[in-house]
Amino acid sequence: MAERVFNFGAGPAVLPEPVLERIRQDLPALPGVGMSVLEISHRSSAFDEILAAAETGIRALAGVPDDYHVLFLQGGATLQFSMVPMNLLPADGEADYLLTGSWAAQAAREAEKFGSVRVAATTEPEGYRRLPTPGEIGVSPDAAYAHLTTNNTIAGTQWGAMPDVGDRPLVVDASSDIFSRPIDVAAHGLIYAGAQKNLGPAGVTVVIVRADLAERGSPALPKLMRYATYVQGGSRPNTPPVFAIYVVSLVTAWLRGQGGLEAVAARNERKAAKLYAAIDGTDFYRGVAEPGSRSLMNVTFRLPTPELEKRFVEEAEAAGLAGLKGHRSVGGLRASIYNAFPEAGVEALVTFMAEFERVRG
Numbered sequence: 602m603a604e605r606v607f608n609f610g611a612g613p614a615v616l617p618e619p620v621l622e623r624i625r626q627d628l629p630a631l632p633g634v635g636m637s638v639l640e641i642s643h644r645s646s647a648f649d650e651i652l653a654a655a656e657t658g659i660r661a662l663a664g665v666p667d668d669y670h671v672l673f674l675q676g677g678a679t680l681q682f683s684m685v686p687m688n689l690l691p692a693d694g695e696a697d698y699l700l701t702g703s704w705a706a707q708a709a710r711e712a713e714k715f716g717s718v719r720v721a722a723t724t725e726p727e728g729y730r731r732l733p734t735p736g737e738i739g740v741s742p743d744a745a746y747a748h749l750t751t752n753n754t755i756a757g758t759q760w761g762a763m764p765d766v767g768d769r770p771l772v773v774d775a776s777s778d779i780f781s782r783p784i785d786v787a788a789h790g791l792i793y794a795g796a797q798k799n800l801g802p803a804g805v806t807v808v809i810v811r812a813d814l815a816e817r818g819s820p821a822l823p824k825l826m827r828y829a830t831y832v833q834g835g836s837r838p839n840t841p842p843v844f845a846i847y848v849v850s851l852v853t854a855w856l857r858g859q860g861g862l863e864a865v866a867a868r869n870e871r872k873a874a875k876l877y878a879a880i881d882g883t884d885f886y887r888g889v890a891e892p893g894s895r896s897l898m899n900v901t902f903r904l905p906t907p908e909l910e911k912r913f914v915e916e917a918e919a920a921g922l923a924g925l926k927g928h929r930s931v932g933g934l935r936a937s938i939y940n941a942f943p944e945a946g947v948e949a950l951v952t953f954m955a956e957f958e959r960v961r962g
């Protein structure tokens with residue numbers, strides 16, 4: 602195998618190496634099946650087992666209550682920006698959106714096509730560099746649901762505890778921090794995540810939805826836009842992304858093998874603390890997000906000039922530290938250090954940062 606670099610990319614992102622090894626080993630023929638996972642029928646008993654393992658893995662990891670469905674969909678998190686309001690927002694109703702980043706804003710813009718959107722809080726005027734304080738959040742008693750993005754992948758902020766939205770269902774886009782820490786599923790109405798950051802490859806979206814909410818979408822909706830279709834069809838009303846679901850089953854097994862979400866969270870905290878300490882330890886590097894809102898998943902920072910940032914990215918790449926360029930909408934640098942990102946990679950980056958500052962600072 603060619604040598605692997607440290608992949609700081611924001612998504613699709615690094616997968617656990619043991620998972621990749623397992624995929625490689627079993628790719629030509631699944632044990633006991635004699636066919637590749639790329640070739641099996643989605644109605645086969647082999648896939649029944651894979652789908653059950655992916656669901657069981659998620660249920661066990663997150664302690665998903667029995668009255669919640671775990672669904673596997675396509676269309677990425679972006680399709681959920683549409684499906685959530687299509688199913689949960691009546692045409693004459695309103696929904697609260699907390700605008701804490703460009704993904705959150707995109708979700709709100711999509712919801713406006715289906716009903717009325719209230720901005721319950723926004724930090725857009727401050728470039729999304731922080732999350733709103735509890736006093737800045739105003740949820741409507743009439744909202745069909747409140748929507749937020751748990752981790753803002755681009756700005757590099759992350760909610761700690763979820764804000765209080767009363768008894769309206771809390772709907773969250775958890776694409777970039779799902780299963781990076783323990784989660785109280787029962788405090789949510791619906792959780793969705795594109796798999797390609799923390800859970801697997803691109804091509805599958807995990808939706809965890811309270812059973813009564815899954816039934817709200819009108820039967821007049823296009824079939825594949827309705828959550829109830831996936832409940833009735835066991836996540837396969839049509840051909841599901843078999844390979845992506847297979848990888849999710851392996852990643853959830855790996856996460857459980859790591860000791861579950863408490864252990865994963867402790868490791869993620871350690872990794873992020875090391876990197877933020879390196880940023881805060883000098884004036885050469887500057888964190889983008891306000892310290893109280895910082896993400897443990899996407900660490901955004903800047904150097905004194907755009908020229909130095911460009912040079913940093915190039916030299917880091919040459920040193921085997923890939924994908925550090927910030928999102929094109931904000932510039933600067935971003936180190937994505939999701940669940941599968943190794944601690945050794947964080948240490949390598951910290952060492953590189955010190956050396957870069959010594960030479961170019």
Ligand SMILES: *Cc1c(COP(=O)(O)O)cnc(C)c1O
Pocket residue numbers: 612676677678679680704750752753754774775776777795796
């Ligand atoms: C990456 C990302 C998305 C977009 O996901 P797709 O699967 O490409 O649609 C949406 N929300 C958040 C928070 C993200 O990080």
